[in-house]
Amino acid sequence: MSWDVVIGIETHVQLQTKTKIFSGASTAFGAEPNTQACILSIALPGTLPVLNYEAVQCAIKFGLATNAEIASRSIFARKNYFYPDLPKGYQISQYELPVVGKGSLEIEIGDIKKTVRITRAHLEEDAGKSSHGAVQNGTGIDLNRAGTPLLEIVSEPDMTSAAEAVAYAKKLHELVQWIGICDGNMQEGSFRCDINVSVKRAGTDKLGTRREIKNLNSFKFIEQAIHAETQWQIEMLEEGKTIQQATVLFNPETGETRAMRSKEEANDYRYFPDPDLLPLEISDEKINQIKESMTELPHLMKARLERDYQLSSYDASGITSDKHVADYFFATLKEGVEPKQIANWILGQLFSKLNEHNLSIEHSPIKPQVLSLLLKRIQDGTISNNGAKQLFEKLWTNSDLEIDALIESEGLKQVSDSGLIETMIDEVLKNNQTMVDEYRSGKEKAFNALVGQIMKASKGKANPGQVNELLRKKLS
């Protein structure tokens, strides 16, 4: 029997604001426990929330970036439940009227494009952290994180495989960083996904019962967890058992998903509008103001790179995967080098080097101006592509080196003197009559062999373009 997988994702995106969503306490990560817990974070009696407008701006940016409806009026609601790291006994969230409504996100799985619908995105506050074993005979509570602003982004169940789910999560991860609302740091919990998975008989419309995999903070885990969960659900159904709606946790060590609590045990959150906060009203004027302040969105920039710079879809995707990469691309482009070549070098040579050293592009020792000059020297025939790669290695460890002097000292300058090249060609042709004959009888391979011989004769320094051109002329 064959099965279809149905996946929807809820993503908690920690917003990059200086202070908490309802108080002036700092949101910086990694401080000593409870040093960033103000009287509101500890929920002292009498304290009241005041909305941080910076968080609202982040939500509006996200709405604009996903072509979503932005509510002119939305409501903060209280989600009531008891937990030691939830100091007020309720979380301020949005329920019936979220700030961002229906939107969409286009994802790519290989060459296939797909639109994932976004149901809603709402603002809420994060809880603190419970550290079991942090204190003797008990649980430590750290309220530094309590009140950190979150945007919870809920997708429709539009994904049908782990690959699509990962593509969606990655795309979203790229986008929220691109528009500057999240630092994207998954280890620190700035971007976490809850994945709803269900399976149904192939081709039928009736959805199966879903289970929600909580709190995944890496793309690898998302993929593994979906595979494990899907497999488990299919096995259950094929054994004739039924799936119970539940919240599950993924254990990366065992690779299994395990139920945390069933629907019956689920909380009744007793949502109601928070009487301490007024409805959030957003004017069209405000939206337009933010719209104008926003940088070009990645999908629009991608289209522009394909249209105006003739980049392939693949290259354009690579360049627009990260705002810093795009910035690097344009900074290199300024110097007037072939765009296609820049993309190749960034996505090839530079990326592999950055990966090898675990560096982000902002911290690349080779700055755009340097790469630009290097590529210019390929383009004007001074050095070969291979020569440039050698120089790139040198520049990686010492970017202060002056490129032209380096070309000289490394002896990488190409021979571009046509007289000299012609002399070498004549010499090679004279010694390789068989190849010449083969070429003349229609074997194109022989031409390449001759080029190889000439390059060898020049010790690799002849300008290959010129060699090709002159050889063609000689043999015609």
Added chain:
Amino acid sequence: MEDWSIKELSSLLREKKTSSVEITTDYLQHIKKKNPEINAFITVDENRSLAQAKLADLKIQKGEGDVLTGVPIAQKDIFCAEDWLTTCGSKMLHNFIAPYDATVVKKFNEVGAVNIGKTNMDEFAMGSSNETSYFGGVKNPWDLTRVPGGSSGGSAAAIAARMCPGATATDTGGSIRQPASLCGLTGLKPTYGLVSRYGMIAFASSLDQAGPMAKSSEDCAMMMNVMAGFDPKDSTSIDHKKEDYTKNIDQPIEGLKIGLPKEYFADGLDSHVAKVIESAIDQYKKLGATIVDVSLPNTNLSIPVYYVLAPAEASSNLSRYDGVRYGHRTSQYDDLMDMYCKTRQEGFGEEVKRRILIGTYVLSAGYYDAYYLKAQQIRHLISEDFKKAFQSCDLIMGPTAPSTAFKANEKIDDPVTMYLQDIYTIATNLAGLPGMSIPAGFVNKLPVGIQIIGNYFDEARMLNVAHQFQKVTDWHKAIPEGALS
């Protein structure tokens, strides 16, 4: 003990005929004498009060004094005051020393008023008799066998027994006006949003409002000048233009149109109280006011609506008292759930638990629409009633409470009867309107208050209308027997 008004004290201090240390000492001594009997204060801290008085005297000497500099004012124990025990009348907070000042407290500190102590109250402001306080009931200085009303019964009894000239209070369903009525005082619940709620321990956030309680309208106006004002720390605070509430207090009120809602004079009102109200209305006629009949047809729904909405908000507001971070925590427990349950079982009194249960119930899945949502819709209708009524009158008047002070233990076991104490006051909280109670006479030697309800932000006119009445009557000057000795 002298029977000073805030206005008199202000003059005496500024004319340097006395010092703040001197009068603060007098009040502290009087509290020492009277409080064991009345139980109006939960915390008195002589050193702190006298330190503030000394600072006030310095200020006055330097000519930097404000109107209330050096005047002792009591703070209801619902307001956080830095380094003061702040209990909200509950065992849950019996050990809670506030690390910060509520905006109201801060404002009084800034003008140099002296915090003379923290007054007793019904637990978490839930009650109409002050009998739900963990720190024991408060006695009504007019008759020690009777209650002072609630929840601001401590503030009311403290003023009535002349242990302070004025006190802060809060009103969620009548908690300023009803005790003012039962203790022969003047109390004002301002428009919702006019006084900051920051640092005021929440009962029902959409209804809670702080206001002044004193002996006269003039004194309340002086306190309002300190208390009112926009506060960026309270999102529901309204940016209303700053007013001087004493400025037009002497204006004549000729031509004033007073609306009398027929529903406020229907069954349930004590006939003697009704007579007192009628004679007060006659007095207003003499002052040049005209009377119009108005109707507030949804009055009978205000109590049911209130007892859905207020407990709903309270059930959530009181969730933070879980024993994890501060306040009471049970001494022995097996696990987290056990700790929560025992802590809350021990820390909260009966009435608070009753309201948490009601509130939790009405917000539960499947009941929300029938209770909470329906109540919100009726709340809107109640506001509309007032809106209509104010089309034909300037102010609305009627009784504050259906009866005079009742006996201790008389109603405490019958919550529904107790809830009816607020039948005339609750609607203004639901509508967010300002309401006031001023002394209007006596029934069997017990004070009766008349309620004045104004339109939004009409406090200045209400204080003016109250003051004009007090200029021609002496009810507010009456002193309980033995209060000064």
